[in-house]
Amino acid sequence: MVGPSGAGKSSFLRLLNRLDEPTSGTVRLNGEDYRQLPPAELRRRLGMVMQAAYLFPGTVAKNVAYGPLQRGQRLLAEQIDVLLQRVDLLGYRERDASNLSGGEAQRVSIARTLANAPEILLLDEPTSALDEDSARGVEDLVLDIIRERRMTCVIVTHNNAQARRIADRTMIIRSGKLVANGPTKEVLSDD
Secondary structure, three states, X not given: OEOOOOOOHHHHHHHHOOOOOOOOOOOEEOOEEHHHOOHHHHHHHEEEEOOOOOOOOOEHHHHHHXXXXXXXXXXXXXXXXXXXXXXXXXXXXXXXXXXXXXXXHHHHHHHHHHOOOOOEEEEEOOOOOOOHXXXXXXXXXXXXXXXXXXXXXXXXXXXXXXXXXXXXXXXXXXXXXXXXXXXXXXXXOOO
């Protein structure tokens, strides 16, 4: 999903995750009105990664294990290591989360989201605060994850070049209105 700042891209993601409620219409998840699901269940099924990686004080392991722990499930060290290996941070389990670079923190945020085994990823400009190399690394990581898990992913970006690199389909939003939706090559052909 692309569009200028203030177009409503992040608001759209907030609606999908029920952080905001729609004033009309509905969202369906596998054909079911998402208001029929408890918000906590919906948010587990729709894993959201924000623009800035908001990590909790403590270790990387504590951050990754947070979601399952909220449901009474304890992740074993080996399970945490598998998630950290997936985001190229094997060996970071006992590191203090406050001492990570921006790219490392964003990868921990992705691992924390994956610990909940979501069906769909919602990514709100996850690379905008990163340098070019870190951004490309996160892009590659996200593409690998959605391919291997065969997941749906909605990524918000203001960067058309990024959308061309990673998206099969693109929506353009301007002033809160959907103005285009289709294959990326067609939707972004004029830019």
